[in-house]
Amino acid sequence: MNAVVEIDAGICGFKTRIRAMSDDSQNVIFEIASGCEKARKFGETLIAKGAVDGYAEIGDGANGVILTTARECLKGCCAACAVPIGTFKAMQVAAGVALPKDVSLGIATE
Numbered sequence: 001m002n003a004v005v006e007i008d009a010g011i012c013g014f015k016t017r018i019r020a021m022s023d024d025s026q027n028v029i030f031e032i033a034s035g036c037e038k039a040r041k042f043g044e045t046l047i048a049k050g051a052v053d054g055y056a057e058i059g060d061g062a063n064g065v066i067l068t069t070a071r072e073c074l075k076g077c078c079a080a081c082a083v084p085i086g087t088f089k090a091m092q093v094a095a096g097v098a099l100p101k102d103v104s105l106g107i108a109t110e
Helices: 037-048 054-063 065-073 076-080 083-094
Strands: 002-008 015-021 027-034
Touching (some): 015 083, 027 037, 027 083, 037 065, 054 065, 054 083
Antiparallel strands (some): 002 015, 015 027
16 A cells, blocks of 8 residues: 655745555555755655564554654754654555544644
């Protein structure tokens, strides 16, 4: 199964497109395109690590390949970037362990 996530990261103005693909509903590979240099580096680093086992990734949670790679690549103000979460969600759908459903954040001051 394939999944696509389109992310508008917010005030930085960068957009990212994540495509997650799995032929066996477990092992997932990615294509990540972004206007953001740091998000591109995250994608390149993640892709270089090879296919991600979707079942193991869910069990590993914050210590899995996706979020560990995010911590390696996204520092400072980018530490809270939506791209890693979008990547994780795409992986879940591609691996067949979650249904596709939009996620949203509404951010405002009071």
